Amino acid sequence: MKILQIVPSISLIYGGPSQMVLGLAPALAKANAEVTILTTDSNGDNGQKPLDIPLNIPIKKDGYEIIYFRCAPFRRYKFSLGLLKWLKDNAKNFDIAHIHALFSPVSSAAAIVCRQQNLPYILRPLGTLDPADLQKKKQLKNLYVALLERGNIAGAAAIHFTSEQEAKISARFGVTTKDLVIPLGVIPPKTNTEDVRIKFGIPSDKPVILFMSRIDPKKGLDILIPALEKLLITGFDFHFVLAGTNPQDPIYERKIKLEIDNSQLKLHTTITGFVTGEAKTSLLQTADLFVLPSYYENFGIAVAEAMVAGTPVVISDQVHIYQQVLDSESGWVGTTDVESIVKLLTAALLNPQECQRRGLNAQKYALQNFSWDAIAQQVIQAYQEIIKK
CATH class of the missing domain: 3.40.50.2000 (Glycogen Phosphorylase B;)
Known part of the structure; x- marks a missing residue:
């Protein structure tokens, strides 16, 4: 053929x-x-x-x-x-x-x-x-x-x-x-050989929440950023990593970076820009949670990549593989609003053992189905x- x-x-x-x-x-x-x-x-x-x-x-x-x-x-x-x-x-x-x-x-x-x-x-x-x-x-x-x-x-x-x-x-x-x-x-990741915490200055003693996708209005950053700010106000200590770029809309990318710079989130955030290769793999494996509250996502390949890396996911029900995430207990699924994402992230951060269990579920499901x-x-x-x- x-x-x-x-x-x-x-x-x-x-x-x-x-x-x-x-x-x-x-x-x-x-x-x-x-x-x-x-x-x-x-x-x-x-x-x-x-x-x-x-x-x-x-x-x-x-x-x-x-x-x-x-x-x-x-x-x-x-x-x-x-x-x-x-x-x-x-x-x-x-x-x-x-x-x-x-x-x-x-x-x-x-x-x-x-x-x-x-x-x-x-x-x-x-x-x-x-x-x-x-x-x-x-x-x-x-x-x-x-x-x-x-x-x-x-x-x-x-x-x-x-x-x-x-x-x-x-x-x-x-x-x-x-x-x-x-x-x-998705391609199963190779063994992590790069310490991205050192490479990007990510604290070693805090849970890492990772957003890795195109920086685009449809990805729900206008939901995620205020949700993370609310978590800080309520006393959660975490580190947020924003990994991605948008060569087609640099104005929006600058807007998001400026919003973080003018927020209390700035002291708890690392912005890596576009990552690939070992740095990308290592970030996915290092993260405690992967988050993508998109307004629409026909599949969500970044979600599948996080899953195969063994990282539990927090996504909206507009990411179209959300049902697979629910069925396999690979993470948490909510709606496209700030309070929903706050609730899910709170549940995940309060229970590291549950995060680990769902991360293992995610990896098993991704290897079998993706x-x-x-x-x-x-x-x-x-x-x-x-x-x-």
Whole structure:
């Protein structure tokens, strides 16, 4: 089976949704599929230099290959005429395409090319069909739907959702679709070899509450920060670590940092910026609690990463794997309001033994259910059924 994975960018700076492809591809290759990733050299939307990689030629990696194309002429929108030309010329050599992202010009155009070349394709919306997300730039998105995405959804062999909740609430714009619900995977962390408490100046005698995600309005920091302030007022002693960035909205990122600087929380906070590699793994393993009170989250890959690291999670019921967290007793789930998050964090901080138990539950569940090898088997079965038709 020859598979195309098409994604606007796989730069680390875009976070989990893009990086997912780099977890799936080697797992598919391990299952004897031939995988080619088509992507661009985009590395941020605010003047950052593009990725320093060879362009237009296959790069072999872990049993699969990646072909990068120059972002041009619209770099901000991760668009590539070269990628689309290559797809048009080579689509006949593949059995199926898996396209990641809607409302992204190169992904939308790739779906059109696939239809023109009679190549069946699956769309993964990355949460963009969530009603809350559709409210952002609503008029522009309505036009985009009318011109492009309704046709792309109608022509798709299937829509890939990463949770039942995402599938349940997602818009289809009047189109009937075949839905696939297949979760994202996580890579089990290696043994922690880096002491991030020393690296980032985190106190060794205080429980660590970790937020590690994109610094974005939808992530619920406007709930979390006042909740943490209330905990300090009531006498809890902890250390908060804010790990993340937002190259697409640096103004909001500065706003959050300024809010912490002007708060009593400042003396109890470490802001690390974007972390990856050993530092990321070590932070996840060092934290006593991982917290993400998002207003909407189609899956919550950061939550799954915390779980596989053995860290209990405190999340909102708008993170769409919340039911798995509840069922496996891997953490605490509340609503998107300050008092709910205060209540959950209080319960967790008052009972370190319960935190430890739920952390062990989280790791066990994640290893069993978010394994890339197991997910690859589900994906291949879906591909095979589509190709047969």
